[in-house]
Amino acid sequence: MAWENDLFAFLEDLEQQADALYDAERAPELADRSRAEYQQVTLASRLAASAGLEVGLEVSGVGTLAGVLERVAEQWCLVRAADQDWVVTLAAIRSVSGASPRSVPEAAWSPLARLGRSSVLRRLAEAGERCVLHDTAGGRVDGVPRRVGADFVEVEVGEAGRTVLVAFATLAAVQSRD
Template sequence: MAWEEQLFALFEDLEQQAEALADAARAPDLLDRGRAEYQQVSLASRLVASLELPLLLEVEGVGPLRGRLERVGTGWCLLSGDGGSAQDWIVSLAAVTGATGVSERSVPEVAWSPLTRLTLGSALRRLAEAGERCVLHRRDGSRLEGVLRRVGADFAELREPSGRLVLVAFAAIAAAQGEDA
C-alpha cells in the first residue's frame, strides 16, 4: 500500500472516530429532546392511532370496558361492545383512568380528520336526536336512565321515566350507553 493510501486510511479512521465521539456526546441531548417532545403527546392522540383496535378502557365510575375503538373526538371516544355484546359506549376521556391494547404510535392533532374535532356534546346530541332511552353513567358510579332531551354547552338534559328532568354536567359524565344498556 502506498504512503498516500495509508495516509487517506488514517484520515478516514480518524474521521470515523470523531463521528463516533460526536454521536456519543449528542446522544443525551437527543434523549432529552425525545422526552421533551413526548410530553406533547396526549391520550387522545394515542387513541386516534388506535382506531379499530380492540381495547380495554378503565373508566372512573364504570370500571373496565372492552371493545373496538370506533371513533375519537375532542374529549370523548366511541367504543363498540366486545364479543356478543352489540353495546356501544360513548366514553368521556376525562373519566378514562387507564387504557390497554393501544397503539405504540400517536397521531398529532394537526393530522386528525375534521370529524375528530367533534365534542362530547356532539356525540350526546346524536343520542338526543335518536330519542331513544339511554343510560348516563356518572363518574361517582351512579347511573341515570331516561331520554336525552337537549344538550347544552356543558350539560345534558335527561328526562327520567318518572317524568323528572335532570341536568347533568359533562364533567360528571363518565360514559353513555344507548337503548341496549
C-alpha cells in the same frame, strides 16, 4: 503509491473516530429532546392511533370496558363492546390497555374529531335514543336525552317523563340501550 494509501486510510480512520465521538456526544442530547417532545403527546393522540384496535378502558364510575375503539375526538371516544356503543369521556379514563405504541398528532385528525361531547349528545337527543348516562361517582340515569345545554344534558326518565339534568362535569360515559 503505498504511502498515499496509508495516509488516506489514516485520515478515513480519524474521520470515523470523529463521527463516533460526535454521535456519542449527541446521544444524550437526542434522548433528552425525545423525552421533551414526548411530553407533548396526549392521551387522545395515543387513542387516535389505536382506532380499530381492541382496548381495555378503566373508566371512573363505570369500571372496565373492553371493546373495539371505533372513534376518538378531543373530549371523548367511541367504544363498541358486546353489541353496545359507549361514548366515554376522556377525562374519566383512568387507564388504557392494548393501545398502539404510536400517536397521531391532532393536526392530522379529521374535522369530525373536533366535535365535542355535546354534539354526540345532541345526535342522541335528535334520534330519541334510549341510553344510560354514567357519572364518575358510579351513579346512573336511564332515559332518553332530550336537550343539550352548555354544560348539561336534559334526560327524560321513566314513564311519567320526569326530567333529570346531568352535568357534563361528572359525565363519565353514555351507554347505548337499543
